Amino acid sequence: MFTTQSISVLEEALHFAANQQKVISSNIANVDTPDYKEKSVSFQNVLQTAQSNSNEFQAKQTNERHLAFPLPHSHSLGLQERVQQYNHNGNSVDIDKQMSKMAENQLYHQALVDRISSNFQSLETAIKGSR
Amino acid sequence: MFDSMNVSSSALTMQRLRMDVASSNIANADTTRAELVNGEWQPYQRKMVVQQSQSFSSHLNRAKEQLNEGVVATGIVNDQTPSSLIYDPTHPDANDLGYVAKPNVDIAREMVDMTSATRSYEANVTALQASKNMLMKSLEIGR
Numbered sequence: 216m217f218t219t220q221s222i223s224v225l226e227e228a229l230h231f232a233a234n235q236q237k238v239i240s241s242n243i244a245n246v247d248t249p250d251y252k253e254k255s256v257s258f259q260n261v262l263q264t265a266q267s268n269s270n271e272f273q274a275k276q277t278n279e280r281h282l283a284f285p286l287p288h289s290h291s292l293g294l295q296e297r298v299q300q301y302n303h304n305g306n307s308v309d310i311d312k313q314m315s316k317m318a319e320n321q322l323y324h325q326a327l328v329d330r331i332s333s334n335f336q337s338l339e340t341a342i343k344g345s346r
Numbered sequence: 347m348f349d350s351m352n353v354s355s356s357a358l359t360m361q362r363l364r365m366d367v368a369s370s371n372i373a374n375a376d377t378t379r380a381e382l383v384n385g386e387w388q389p390y391q392r393k394m395v396v397q398q399s400q401s402f403s404s405h406l407n408r409a410k411e412q413l414n415e416g417v418v419a420t421g422i423v424n425d426q427t428p429s430s431l432i433y434d435p436t437h438p439d440a441n442d443l444g445y446v447a448k449p450n451v452d453i454a455r456e457m458v459d460m461t462s463a464t465r466s467y468e469a470n471v472t473a474l475q476a477s478k479n480m481l482m483k484s485l486e487i488g489r
Contacts, residue, residue, distance in 0.1 A: 229484070236480060237350040240473045241415035244357030245399045246466055248417055310469060321476050328483045335488050 225331045231256065232324040239317045242308050250305040253313075351481075354474040356416030360397055361467040363419050367393050368460040375451040378439045387439055390449040392425035425450055 235256045245251040274283045301307050371392050374380065380390035400416040427450045435444030 232480070233350070236477055237353065238415075240350040240353040240357075240470075240477060241399070243469050243473045244353050244360075244417045245415065246469065247462065248397050248399050251399050254415070314469065314472065317473060317476050321480060324480045325483055328487055331487050332489070 222331060222334050225327055225334070228327050229324070229331075232320055232327060235320050236317070236324070239313055239320060242313045243310065243317070246306070246308045246310050246313075247304075248306060251308065253307045253309065348481075350477045351474060353416045354470045354477060356400065356418065357470040358467060358474070360395075360417045360419055361463045361470065364395050364463040365460060365467075367395050367422060368456045368463065371451050371456045372453060372460075375449060375453055375456075377449055378437075378446060380449070389429045389447045390451070391429070392427075392449065392451045393422050394425055395419050396421045396423055 238254050238256050242253055274281065276283065301309060374390040377390040379387040381388050397417055397419050400418050429447040429450045431445040432448050433444055434440055434446045437446045440446045
């Protein structure tokens with residue numbers, strides 16, 4: 216069913232938002248910890264899993280010795296450590312960027328919750344009828 | 347989701363400790379009798395907080411993708427810079443030459459540290475509030 220499918224997609228996105236919130240909080244928590252490097256959640260692995268599911272990205276193998284595109288099967292969200300250094304103590308957290316990312320993430324999360332709620336409302340309308 | 351709140355609250359504890367240590371340094375900026383070593387009074391030594399991220403010591407967590415990166419104070423150490431000598435022969439703790447060893451506390455530095463701790467505390471409160479709001483919003487699904 217269309218609605219239930221989009222609910223599960225939205226749920227995945229909610230997981231992403233929660234994960235991102237966690238990473239941003241830990242960046243803010245470690246804003247003055249020596250040698251801490253800023254972390255960020257990346258969507259890359261999720262995208263790759265989606266591609267591997269849709270069978271769109273197959274390598275054309277004309278010889279059995281050709282290598283297929285290796286696609287990871289993990290659903291985990293990748294974490295990147297940035298290499299730039301900003302501070303004398305080896306810390307690379309940019310607090311302003313983290314705060315704005317957090318605000319953005321909050322809005323994103325609110326939008327997702329709003330969409331899920333309206334999906335459930337549509338289901339309810341379908342079940343009860345428009346009484 | 348609760349993890350991000352735990353991370354922020356660990357940072358709140360950390361900043362509060364930094365504030366306590368800065369207060370102690372300012373309070374003892376003129377203390378010439380902090381501890382008795384071999385029958386002689388030693389001036390107060392400036393204290394510093396050593397902090398590190400929580401997962402630094404627990405690589406197992408990282409392996410499990412359980413990124414619980416709070417911050418933790420691993421200790422409070424003494425600043426080893428020598429105490430400054432002030433000429434004041436009338437002081438009860440003055441040595442034979444009339445010099446008094448004053449604590450190595452720099453008030454300006456402590457004030458800066460205190461301001462920095464306050465700002466970090468505020469940032470972490472904001473982060474905690476954001477996590478809480480997200481949690482509350484999630485609870486509204488299906489209402």
